[in-house]
Amino acid sequence: MTELQRPDVGLETAQAPLRDAEALTTEERTQFQMIITRFLRHKVAVASLVAFILIVLFAFVGPLVWKYDHNIYRDIPSDQPPSWDHPFGTTRAGQDVMGQVMRGTQQTLKVGFVVALLTTGIGATWGAIAGFYRGRVDAVMMRIVDVIIVIPILVVVLVLAGFTRGTTWFSVALIIGLFGWTSTARVVRGMVLSLREQEFVEASRAMGAGDGRIIFRHLLPNTAGVIIVDATLVIASAILVEAALSFLGFGIQIPDTSLGLLIQNAQTAVFTRPWLFYIPGFFVIFIVLTINFIGDGLRDALDPRQQMVRR
């Protein structure tokens, strides 16, 4: 095999366009380098990534540095607007809002992360399998999705709260995740239905690839763009659902806190003590926004068809 001669069939003409392209993309890059380069071209995404890292540091390292946490302290004055001692102000009960926002951001990020992991993991796999096998498998799997969509999440939480004493951030994330993957599954199924008819899937089958390999190596990577965008939307809605659950007394409970809980608690204070409402509100919006931009940048970076040229 090694002594085979290379057939030089019309190589001259075949190579010509390639040599031109050589001038543009000069050196060899590994796949990872190419993804990084493409991500760095997306200025807003890079800025968002920096901002997001700062938020994460604020939420996870901040509490170690800052003098107050989210609990009530006797020496904290009540109802103070932002000042040097308390940059985000204080609550009536005597809590430092910055300490609360740190803790709240931390809990909210954890919930969002777990929910995103669960929904994309379950939803993408479920949708890909349903779309790939079609027929009866698809019908049964998608009817299950329909059933899950109509189950009100609040009822499930109520029932579960009856069994378990109190709810932690993890159980909240688990419940939101286990009920929130349906839209991802539907979107992925739709894409897989069209992708499975492409010739490269047939080529893979012709070479003897099994179903698992076709689904996870060929179909799912081609839905990555949609999955990432979907995940960013899911995180955003998870934060809001968590807030609603907390408000009803089933999510993260006082004295622990989350951004959603802080906003809900401050609803009556919008006009009288605006810092209680607007500061956690700003954090929610900022987190969702940065995640959306990062997702946008990631989607472009992971798509090899994207141009390396600056836009």
Next chain:
Amino acid sequence: MTVEAVSETPAPVPAREVLGGVRGLKKHFPIHQGVFRRQVGAVKAIDGVDFDIFRGETLGLVGESGSGKSTTGRTILQLEKATAGSVTFEGTELTTLSTEKMRKLRPRMQMVFQDPHASLNPRMTVGSIIAEPLREHGVATGDERRQRVEELLSLVGLEAKHANRYPHEFSGGQRQRIGIARAIALNPDFIVCDEPIAALDVSIQAQVVNLLEDLQDVLGLTYLFISHDLSMVRHIADRVAVMYLGKIMELAPQEEMYAKPKHPYTQALLSAVPVPDPDVEENRRRVILEGDIPSPANPPSGCVFSTRCPMVQEKCRVDVPAFRELEPGHWVACHFAE
């Protein structure tokens, strides 16, 4: 012209080794209708096809679009489940083989696809596309695999450094070379080329066909070359089968097929090929077929070609003509061919 063609292809040796073949192969796609998805009919994509493929030859399969030639190739490779009939490969019956046993046989038979844009996964690098069959069948690992990929790339006229690129960075012809590299990665005996040049520029077609021919010489490959390009099939094929509406109309060695076609359909097809000689071209007699190819869901009774045949007789509309061997190796499905 004829002399040249003969000198190019060696005269067929009578006792050739049969690599595989199909007998009475049928593939019907059901048509469902109504609320209960009742089956109301079937598209008879292939409706009883017989032929053998000899080791080392190129069998050209030509026909209009919708004649079932692609389906034939796919059914042979068990990418479609045959409705009836048998497919054999080195004496093994493929249609009844379990998926796992078929998987074990897949390295022996591969496919080159029509559309080089759709047949390569856009998310995978060229290197991993070519390495996929090696990985799937656990043939080589690590450095050995990388080496084999480089070897394959150079074998199809690409460079080792192209392994890190993505398919969209290549031209159509280059992509088809990648598809070919993937097909030969496991050292197959048999390759179905499903219109491998139909999607390419004319200038690139010759390059790819020459590459296929060179690889055949070097690796001892057997091809089923599906095409609607009669001139290209004449160039590459040793034997030619003409398909029409799911049936083979005529099967003959290449020189014989092009010199003295016996079936009226083949005659009509060949008369449509332009001759690169203005004098001959001007006086060329064209047999113009009337109408379109009938629907394979409702094929004509008797001979499927009877609705368009210029020499149609009453018998043709009633009796299905047998696929007869008129001369050694020259098979025709027509009542009146001789």
